[in-house]
Amino acid sequence: IAPTVYSIIYGVELPLPLTFAPAVTAARQRGRWIDHLIRLVCVAGVGVPSYFVGLLLIMGFCLRLKIFPVSGYGPTFFNNLWHLFLPALTIGIGVTPILARNLRATFIQQMDKDYAIACRSRGLPESYIFSRHVFWNSLLPTVNLLGVVVAFLIGGTVVVENVFNIPGLGNLLIRGVLTHDQFVVQAVALLLAVGVVISNFAVDVLTAILDPRVEL
Template identity: 60%
Template structure:
């Protein structure tokens, strides 16, 4: 069996996970207090109008029947009709996926860069001023909620110095490198401390490993041992942790998008919950669950590429 053989069976393992998530979220939404139809039509709507709207959206059917038809339609690419937006949900989701993906990729890219830089600096200066400073920053970063970090960044870099926009989403990929820098940095701040502490610990462990000591005893320079062996051997545990953190951040974008008013899936989710638009909430949940599943799959592929022992 090759190290990439898991790609043949992994899709079949993920299907029950997605079905389970969809079922649980569907049932929980149905148990949520409030009637979306009454909220849409207002308090003065008559019973006949309410019954007509419920029939139109299939809300008069038993719960299991509703779920069966919902899954059947989703498999055909139809997420249903939004009650509040009064249009098909599929195009709404496609329109909102772009901003969410952008800030996720942007934020994770900043996280990788900061993690590699801070982890190497801390490990190479173990016990020194730089190491102690980085460790303190990581401890503080872990304890600061993402919405607090986002508000502080807006206060300093948007309102005080006016370096970056306060909120919103620009047109074009390169324009958003500046426009969405603060949301991406907020993501990086919430992720980098955990990754840096893990990467630093792994680097120190590998620096004290037998192969590193043997190489140094043979006259190999410390820099060559570090960059040719220690650094690359330390990436594997951090990449695995990166997958867990990336999955967590997919749900965490809900907070960040609402802080910076970014028209992504997170902002759509909050507004749909407030308007009791259950089908939109269900659609966003499925898309986010699919994103978490795919991110874990990508991490498994990267781990298999870094470690030849995988799958043997």
């Protein structure tokens, strides 16, 4: 269970800088060439399967540059993080385009709100309006989308763990399917379903923290 949990948590944390940077840039440069380029990359990134991304990362960073291990899990915690970096990056690359497009659209929507127009009429700089008001008001829809994305991440670990040969629940599920062990398949499916429920509950709690109007 531990490798799968680490991969999911790792896979949620890694896409955050990959999501915020292009989303902020595209929203601030709306309609310009950099905005169109980021949107094009996001659309192309949604259609790339995770196993193909994993194989490309293995060929580039493991076989050619020899920076990361090809497969395995590692004996210690920090060694585990080193082994799980590429699998988590593979999972993160799969969800980054979805989050970035949603966050860009939310930024633009908030930038056209009446409160943002009122701030501009008072002479406040655009950077201050964005960082102080628009950014924080845009987080709530993205957090709600993150709950759906985590469910996608949990399903994606089944493929990624087999690409990188990680001894997690995904690898166990595939072995159970190949050996026709229905009890193992049912147990793993139940654990993955519990993970989805827990992640959705965590998103609800975070939503209530970010928005005082929401009550649990």
